[in-house]
Amino acid sequence: MGLTEELQQEAARLGLRLGAVPATTVFERGLDALQHRERENWATPFVGGSIEVRCRPYALFPGARTVIAVARPWYIPAVGPPGPGEGLVAMSFRGEDYHRVLERLLVPLAERLKDWGASWAVVQVDKGPLIEREAAFAAGLGYYGYNCSLMVPDMGSRVALGLIITDLRLEATLPLKEPKCRECGRCLAACPTGALVAPYTLHPGRCLSYLTQKRGFLPSDLRPYLGQRLFGCDVCQDVCPENEGLALRSGPSFVHPGLADLLRLRGGRFRELFGTTALAWRGKTVLQRNAVVALVNTGYDGEEAVRELQELLLHPSPVLRGHAAWALGKLGAAEGRRALERAYGEEGDPLVREEIGRALKGEG
Template sequence: MNVKELKKDIIAYSKTIGIDKIGFTTASTFDEMKNRLLQQRELDYQSGFEEPDIEKRVNPALLMDEPRSIISIALAYPSKMKIRVESKKGERRGIFCRASWGTDYHVVLRDRLKKLENYILSKVPEAKFKSMVDTGELVDRAVAERAGIGWCGKNCAIITPEFGSYVYLGEMITNIPFHSDKPIENQCGDCNKCVDACPTGALVQGGQLDSNRCIAFLTQTKGFLPDQFREKIGNRLYGCDTCQTVCPENKGKDFHIHEEMEPNPEIAKPLLKPLLHISNREFKEKYGHVSGSWRGKKPIQRNAILALAHFKDETAVGDLITVMKNDTRPVIRGTAAWALGKIGGEEAMNALQKAQINELDEDVIEEINKGLNFFMKKES
């Protein structure tokens, strides 16, 4: 087996199946990443969604027998919608982050990795693989950085010279000893725009993220959103793009290469009020194919309520009162009560006063009181 020729063939083939960048690196341990992960754990900066075993996140030998190298792939996704829909008074809209536009990227990248595996097997029948996307054990960006896909920016995203940071990442551990590509030198320099622009200060410093403060993480939680973040969320339903949109490396970067990544504007930027009453079945049918649906409808509905409060949408008061009175989930009832206080008006205040008498859940009662406190502040 001529590994050098095989690598050339794989690179050529990858272009025919819609892989925008491909890089190769060793299967040695990611020692620097291990130190960073240990520090993140010590500082309690982890989100809880990660693989809990740090050794598995940095040592490919724990994931596959006799790994010799890792192939890293990147696919570019759009940063702008071809068809725009406007959020206007009475018809306010929320927004899913760009990484949740189009078909779930896990599905798309797994398809490319499977095709790559089959191609390599046709050349080397004894080849072995372990492929993963995002939810796998390895840290995608650590692999991509070492494989020369891009550099790890201060916003903790891989930044490629060609596509900026608007790329999905996946990797494949293999027993074939490919020659490694050279990493790209970090080009962030003195730029600190992403750190300065982070709405919640989650980017503690360049390259260090406190996940518990990150809006992208907070939008995926299922409980009450902490008070300090409720007004920071804006109209975000899932994820946050701020640290990407302010990045100079992303200026003018907008690639529409993959049809399955094209957003349907009514899904990527949906009307908020209909989300309050959507059934599980309707939610699955409309949003089930996007990555932002993985936690179910509850976080999306809670965020939609917060977005209506952000817009102070008086046309949503009736809907929010219905939700506060009838929804079986305390988080949704309570968030609706808080939002009614934020929006204000006599109808909202009367509904909160009635709910204060009828509500039995202590957490919801606390939220009703917060809502009523908004009225007291206005009067004083």
């Protein structure tokens, strides 16, 4: 039995699928995709670094011989749809932060490599420049769907991916030849914003998952598409036939967050509620901004919500002040308009003042 096969067996006992590729592998598909995004000015700020380097493991990790890729299915808390005044959280962000969970599982495997003679082994779970999805594809863990997700046989696309980069040479696993995407086009048709502009091509700037995680002001024309979403979007995976019939692994209980409750979150309470989840990584302001938008999209205009929005007009964050102004303009309450008129004369931030002005005119 080779080392890769032995490691695969250890990974399987942890509920992981595992493959390996030489560190000299060039992720050609990822390189083409990222260069296309750069040409179209679609690049996102989430991961920095040179495109050329991000697709060449040996350039990022001098002395590396092997990149080990693993996939683990999400353990998803069972929950029904959100009710009025509640926010929708995408499946991968419910429960304990998948970064932490997968890192805990990968560290013992990395230590095992050292027992076999590795002098170093680095664990990466969605926090480094090397592209996990491309490594997993090259290692034969799955194949790409039209929706740009990696489909892992018997797991579907609802998986977390991680890497171990090491100077130990392991036997390589081969890319999958079968199965392939069914090319049904359901994901392209279902994408709310048309972010899937073509098969295997994503415009991240229109993707609701990206929009709910980016910092700053959301484009006003895309805000209605968020619906009740607080974080992430599952549409292109929900409609994918590769995910049909796969039993979801049940995780701990989950309660849809109340939107008005989120608006009044202060200080340590945010970390207390969300600190162990992946919701926390972008911070409180992003989540509260999304809650403001979701309030409008659900038509939830109770007195409590309007009062919280008025208070946000005084918030230190220009992003929250601006989105609160937009929301009050949309909800149209008389007391909200009076608050906007007061804020317009006192606001010093040009972007926020622009939002207030449009809200008073009924625009946006």
